Amino acid sequence: MEKHDQLLMKKQNKNLVLDLIKNHSPISRMELAKVTGMSPTSITRIVNELHMQGFVRETELVTSGVGRKAALLDVCGDVLYTIGVEIDKLAIKIGIVDYIGKIVAWQQIERDETESYNETLEKINGIIRLLITEQGFSDEKIIGIGVGLPGFIDYKNGVVKISDQLKWKNVDITADLKKLTGFDVIVDNELKMKIMAEHFKGMTKDAQNAVLVGIGSGIGSAIMLNGEIYRGDSNNAGEIGHTVIDPTGNVCNCGKIGCLATYISEGAIIADSRKVKNIQTIDEVFASYRMGESWAMNLMDRATTFIALAISNILCLYNPEVIILSGNTIEKLPEIKSAIEQKCELYIWDPVKENLKFVYSLLGNEGVVLGAAIQTQNTLLDLE
Numbered sequence: 101m102e103k104h105d106q107l108l109m110k111k112q113n114k115n116l117v118l119d120l121i122k123n124h125s126p127i128s129r130m131e132l133a134k135v136t137g138m139s140p141t142s143i144t145r146i147v148n149e150l151h152m153q154g155f156v157r158e159t160e161l162v163t164s165g166v167g168r169k170a171a172l173l174d175v176c177g178d179v180l181y182t183i184g185v186e187i188d189k190l191a192i193k194i195g196i197v198d199y200i201g202k203i204v205a206w207q208q209i210e211r212d213e214t215e216s217y218n219e220t221l222e223k224i225n226g227i228i229r230l231l232i233t234e235q236g237f238s239d240e241k242i243i244g245i246g247v248g249l250p251g252f253i254d255y256k257n258g259v260v261k262i263s264d265q266l267k268w269k270n271v272d273i274t275a276d277l278k279k280l281t282g283f284d285v286i287v288d289n290e291l292k293m294k295i296m297a298e299h300f301k302g303m304t305k306d307a308q309n310a311v312l313v314g315i316g317s318g319i320g321s322a323i324m325l326n327g328e329i330y331r332g333d334s335n336n337a338g339e340i341g342h343t344v345i346d347p348t349g350n351v352c353n354c355g356k357i358g359c360l361a362t363y364i365s366e367g368a369i370i371a372d373s374r375k376v377k378n379i380q381t382i383d384e385v386f387a388s389y390r391m392g393e394s395w396a397m398n399l400m401d402r403a404t405t406f407i408a409l410a411i412s413n414i415l416c417l418y419n420p421e422v423i424i425l426s427g428n429t430i431e432k433l434p435e436i437k438s439a440i441e442q443k444c445e446l447y448i449w450d451p452v453k454e455n456l457k458f459v460y461s462l463l464g465n466e467g468v469v470l471g472a473a474i475q476t477q478n479t480l481l482d483l484e
């Protein structure tokens with residue numbers, strides 16, 4: 101075997117062992133050897149290295165088969181941190197997340213719709229500096245920043261191609277934010293970040309095929325097939341908001357007519373509300389719905405119908421084990437869950453419903469930030 105290949109294999113083995121300890125801790129060296137098929141000597145060598153680097157520690161002692169005491173291994177959450185950032189039309193959320201996915205510092209601020217790209221980045225840098233200072237961390241503890249936002253993202257080159265909601269076009273956010281903060285930066289569509297959080301510690305932990313649907317300022321989905329995010333050719337797989345469902349329908353901000361988003365997104369619902377009442381925010385629409393005002397009941401009834409149709413189409417296309425619903429609309433108006441479920445019952449084809457787990461995200465407000473931080477770890481952590 102060539103030297104280069106040997107090094108690569110060593111690195112892969114080390115990653116494998118660390119992943120196993122992270123996901124199955126507490127675990128013994130013996131179990132690690134059994135699961136990986138590596139020799140006990142190799143496992144001991146790798147664990148020693150990981151211990152020296154601060155990733156792994158010994159926890160309790162358990163009695164092994166032959167009466168000897170065996171130490172169990174666990175990972176150290178505080179060995180390194182990543183920063184997750186969610187940028188939405190009206191809010192910026194930032195969290196510092198440790199190696200085991202715990203949010204140790206958090207800040208959420210409002211974002212002005214008219215705010216420029218540079219103003220938003222300056223704000224983010226300010227908050228990151230504040231949080232790092234508050235925690236008393238040195239920059240070396242932080243390996244990078246992950247940003248999740250709505251839109252068409254060239255995640256390989258770190259460029260936001262188009263974000264209708266933020267009104268950004270062709271901005272090199274990874275380079276610009278790196279210049280400001282000094283940290284390496286990755287960027288992806290917010291739902292693709294969020295499904296990483298669900299996969300690591302949420303509703304799809306044990307599933308290989310899952311779809312996350314986000315309903316709020318827009319409607320979109322993220323698809324996980326065989327444990328990997330399915331991106332399509334240009335990272336737009338899952339952008340169901342622009343599937344046309346009525347060619348004679350409403351005009352969409354993408355320029356087409358009758359896109360799904362024009363029946364479900366907050367902006368579209370507010371715009372339709374204004375035909376009846378002077379409405380400024382989605383909260384006012386939801387309040388009217390709760391008061392039983394017929395126009396609000398009608399609009400939300402129509403929205404739930406289209407949500408159920410979208411879910412039905414996704415299930416026929418991808419046949420996932422789990423479908424997770426998430427987003428502002430579900431969180432702020434949880435009473436529409438039963439309406440969505442009833443309509444799903446009507447629309448979804450039986451064979452794709454059979455073993456389906458239909459769930460709601462429990463990560464709430466933190467999902468995108470957490471997923472962005474986890475994805476940063478996956479992308480930037482280089483175990484030497």
Ligand SMILES: [Zn+2]
Binds near residue numbers: 353354355
């Ligand atoms: Zn559209």
